[in-house]
Amino acid sequence: MVRFAASLVLIAALVGCGGGGNGGPPPPGNPAPTLTSISPTSAPVGSAEFTLTATGSNFIPGSVVKWGGSNRTTTFVSATQLTATIPATDLTTGGTAQVTIFNPSPGGGTSAGKTFSIENPAPTLNSISPTSATAGGAAFTLTLDGSNFVSGSVVRWNGNNRTTTFVSAAQLTASIPASDIASGGTPQVTVLNPTPGGGTTAALTFTVENPLPALLLLTPSSAVAGTAGFTLRLDGSGFVPTSVVQWGGVNRTTTFVSGSRVTTAIAAADIASPGSVQVTVFNPTPVGGTSNPLTFTIAATQPLAIGTTALPSSAGGKTYDFTLGTGGGVPPITWSITSGNLPANLALDPATGRIAGLLNTVGADTVSNFTVHAVDSSVPPASGSQPLSILVKAGALGSNNVCSPGTTVGTTPISNGRIRASISPYGDIDVYSFHGTAGHQVTIEIFAQRLDLDGDPATRDSQLDSVTQLLNGSCSELTYNDDIDPGVVVDSLISNYTLPSTGTYFIVVRDFRGDGRPDLIYELSLSGAD
Numbered sequence: 216m217v218r219f220a221a222s223l224v225l226i227a228a229l230v231g232c233g234g235g236g237n238g239g240p241p242p243p244g245n246p247a248p249t250l251t252s253i254s255p256t257s258a259p260v261g262s263a264e265f266t267l268t269a270t271g272s273n274f275i276p277g278s279v280v281k282w283g284g285s286n287r288t289t290t291f292v293s294a295t296q297l298t299a300t301i302p303a304t305d306l307t308t309g310g311t312a313q314v315t316i317f318n319p320s321p322g323g324g325t326s327a328g329k330t331f332s333i334e335n336p337a338p339t340l341n342s343i344s345p346t347s348a349t350a351g352g353a354a355f356t357l358t359l360d361g362s363n364f365v366s367g368s369v370v371r372w373n374g375n376n377r378t379t380t381f382v383s384a385a386q387l388t389a390s391i392p393a394s395d396i397a398s399g400g401t402p403q404v405t406v407l408n409p410t411p412g413g414g415t416t417a418a419l420t421f422t423v424e425n426p427l428p429a430l431l432l433l434t435p436s437s438a439v440a441g442t443a444g445f446t447l448r449l450d451g452s453g454f455v456p457t458s459v460v461q462w463g464g465v466n467r468t469t470t471f472v473s474g475s476r477v478t479t480a481i482a483a484a485d486i487a488s489p490g491s492v493q494v495t496v497f498n499p500t501p502v503g504g505t506s507n508p509l510t511f512t513i514a515a516t517q518p519l520a521i522g523t524t525a526l527p528s529s530a531g532g533k534t535y536d537f538t539l540g541t542g543g544g545v546p547p548i549t550w551s552i553t554s555g556n557l558p559a560n561l562a563l564d565p566a567t568g569r570i571a572g573l574l575n576t577v578g579a580d581t582v583s584n585f586t587v588h589a590v591d592s593s594v595p596p597a598s599g600s601q602p603l604s605i606l607v608k609a610g611a612l613g614s615n616n617v618c619s620p621g622t623t624v625g626t627t628p629i630s631n632g633r634i635r636a637s638i639s640p641y642g643d644i645d646v647y648s649f650h651g652t653a654g655h656q657v658t659i660e661i662f663a664q665r666l667d668l669d670g671d672p673a674t675r676d677s678q679l680d681s682v683t684q685l686l687n688g689s690c691s692e693l694t695y696n697d698d699i700d701p702g703v704v705v706d707s708l709i710s711n712y713t714l715p716s717t718g719t720y721f722i723v724v725r726d727f728r729g730d731g732r733p734d735l736i737y738e739l740s741l742s743g744a745d
Contacts (some may be wrong), residue, residue: 244322246273250329253314257332257411260365261384262306269297269316271326277319282331283312309335309365309411334412336363340419343404347422350399350455350498351474359387359406361416367409372421373402398456399425399501425503426453428496431700432708434665437512440489442546442592444482448672449496450475450665450704451506461495461505472673475703489515519544519591521601522631522742528605530612531576535561535605536635539568540742544591544599553600555585558607563587574607581607616644618690618721623648626721633740638679638724643731647722649744651714657743659683659709659722666738679726679735683707686721693720697727711743720744 250271258265267287269280272295280289280299287299297316305312313328340361348355357377359370362385370379370389378390387406395402403418432450449460456471460479467479477496485492493508522540529535535558541548550568557563558581561572568589583605590598617625626648627634636645651657663679684695693715696707705727714720726735 245275245277245318245320246322247324248273248275248278248316248318248326250314250316250326253329253331256330257334258306259412260306260309260333260335262303264303265301267299267301267314267331269299269314270295271316273318274316275318279317279319281315281317281325284315286317306333309333309367309409309413311411332411335365335367335408335410336412337414338363338365338368338406338408338416340404340406340416343419343421346420347424348396350396350423350425351453352393352396354393355391357389357391357404357421359389359404360385361387361406363408364406365408365413369407369409371405371407371415374405376407396423399423399499399503401501422501424501425455425457425498427502427504428453428458428498428506429700430494430496430506430509431704433494433509433511436509437514438481438486439516439543439545440486440513441516442483442486444480444485446478447481447494447511448476448478449494450700451496452700452703453498453506454496455498457499459497459499461497462511463492464495466497475700476672478672486513489513516545516593517543519548519589519593519597519599521587521589521599522744523587523601523603524630524745525628526570526603526605527627527629527634528608528612529574530608530610531574533574533612534572535574536569536571538633539570539587539589540631540633541568541589541599542631542742544589544597545593547592549590551588551590553586553588556583557585558583558605561605570605577607577609579609581609583607615646618646618686618723620689623719629739629741629744631742631744633738635736635738636724637733637737638726638731638735639733641731642729644723644725647724647739647741649720649722649741651717651720651744653714653717655743655745656711656713657685657709657720657741658711659685659707660740661707661724661737662740663735663737664704664706666736668736677734677736679737680705680728681707681737682725682727683709684723685709685712686723687715688719688721690721714743 252270254268274294274297276291280287290298310333312331314331315328316326342360344358364384364387366381370377380388400423401420404421405418406416430451434448454474454477458477460467460469470478490513492511494511495508496506520542522542550565559575563570586600586602588600590596615627626646628648661681661683663677663681666677668676682697685693687693696709698705699708
């Protein structure tokens with residue numbers, strides 16, 4: 216019995232000593248860190264490497280400072296303080312970075328963030344180049360010199376951002392569109408550095424200089440006293456959106472069409488009495504100025520007279536287009552046919568006197584005789600009549616590209632009025648003939664660039680660059696005109712040429728480039744002929 220008891224004691228002693236086993240508690244996890252503050256809280260963009268101090272609680276030797284989510288080299292100082300090395304590469308661009316503390320597992324975690332500001336400097340603008348441009352010019356690149364520019368710097372033009380290229384801390388460039396210099400003015404140029412920090416420079420002035428306008432042509436250039444108001448078209452150069460037409464030195468409401476054209480409304484009261492008015496165009500400062508004057512003539516009412524005494528022939532299947540001419544009378548003129556008939560498919564526009572249409576083919580040469588009647592708007596109305604005829608040929612019309620002394624064969628005979636045609640084919644010329652009286656003044660004008668075919672006066676409908684010659688009966692040149700204004704108004708005008716003798720004269724129309732195609736359309740206006 217004794218030996219058995221001793222064995223039980225020994226077993227109990229062995230069990231009581233423990234042998235390790237799984238009964239002990241697990242080791243404790245890392246605490247969750249808390250970030251209370253950082254020092255410093257900001258630095259200028261472009262700063263050198265520096266040491267950031269982070270203060271908080273529950274820091275451990277394995278804690279890591281994170282900058283925008285990326286680890287930075289960290290030194291454990293105590294459970295309430297860490298330091299981290301922030302390299303210069305973290306400070307190259309203005310903005311903000313979130314600073315957090317990370318404790319590894321087990322346990323651990325990431326603290327709430329604190330914001331570090333990378334502050335842009337306040338920029339300084341010293342100079343711009345160029346400092347001026349002419350209104351209506353093309354887009355260009357503006358160069359800006361100064362200091363403290365950053366990659367996010369923006370050039371501002373009158374407070375509006377412009378596409379900016381960062382060259383260096385001392386230079387930027389900006390794209391300035393043509394729309395910024397369409398009109399004269401003094402836009403203010405600044406540079407903006409964004410927040411944090413940043414700011415806007417003092418402004419430098421860019422000068423958009425208006426050109427001195429030049430006035431070349433008035434359409435119309437005259438009117439009859441007591442007639443209705445109308446739209447005056449002014450062609451020239453150097454016009455800008457702020458150009459103002461001056462009628463006798465008084466500003467008129469002006470519509471800008473292009474750099475070579477403006478228009479204005481002329482009221483009936485402006486042309487109530489005979490006389491003349493000086494018309495100019497004014498461009499405001501900076502620079503600008505007043506154009507040369509052109510004279511608008513307000514003529515006394517003359518007796519109404521139909522100037523067209525003969526109409527050109529044509530052929531079946533051809534398009535016919537001729538506008539009757541008048542002199543004197545009070546516009547508007549109303550037209551009608553009082554006897555006879557036009558060729559089939561042709562019609563007379565009662566408001567304009569235009570005879571137009573596509574001629575039917577005929578089996579034999581056919582002459583249509585008729586009388587046109589014109590009534591003006593005077594009180595009481597004046598009127599006039601003129602017998603006319605149109606020959607429609609059964610065969611080909613033939614070419615009108617030859618001037619032969621002593622004959623009108625190879626030409627298109629015309630009288631006063633306006634005919635529409637085209638230069639075609641390539642290398643073509645058109646030759647017209649008319650009869651004139653010694654001492655009479657004739658005006659020959661081509662409308663191509665200024666021809667409005669689609670109802671939009673701002674678009675160019677014909678690409679003809681006309682050259683017009685006036686020849687005598689021997690086919691020798693008396694005078695010619697290429698452009699009303701070279702490179703600006705390329706239509707031709709021979710104005711008030713005094714005929715030296717009575718007889719046949721020739722008009723030659725061609726393209727300056729020698730071109731020719733159906734869309735080189737033009738209208739030839741003739742006045743002063745018999």
